[in-house]
Amino acid sequence: EIVMTQSPATVSVSPGERATLSCRASQSISRKLAWYQQKPGQPPRLLIYDASTRATGISARFSGSGSGTEFTLSISSLQSEDFAVYYCQQYSEWHTFGQGTKLEIK
């Protein structure tokens, strides 16, 4: 099974600043990676797929990069609605999620 490891577990960033979240795969997954945002009591929302393609309706403040085993989600000019838990998910071999990174207000 491909294990996805996200870091850090929690990150504190001030509104208006930039947040950078990391996701590492236990083996190469090419660019078969998605990022989701989840707020309490809500289902996940797809932000990025194929490592860097924004999903429909997603702000350009969200950007994804990486390939192979190392991936990054960047969120610029943080707004109040961006504070949430973020998950990465690989779909190279079955589907597995990272454990999540909580983005909290500093």
Added chain:
Amino acid sequence: QAQLVESGGGLVKPGGSLRLACVASGFNFSGHYMSWIRQAPGKGLEWLSYISNSGSYGNYADSVKGRFTISRDNTKNSLYLQMNSLRADDTAVYYCARAGRAGDLWGQGTLVTVSS
């Protein structure tokens, strides 16, 4: 507006069975792979199963293989998950999602609690 609505969750005893349903609207249901994904209380996400758009092919996570069965009825725009031999660690919110690779549309979820 595209939408997925799950139903069928509830309280069930260990060893029991439950059938979840997900009704789709606002998009061409028969043109998409569909999936079931769950989230235990306060925990992360686990992809359980997906089914091809025609329903001819499905696959499962090892944790549910042999116990859960995914199916669909394209005439009713509906996706199903038959869950047998339920265990306490199956307690979770179960989401259906429009997803073969990444899930771009999710339902609100239905809670399944397995407890005696």
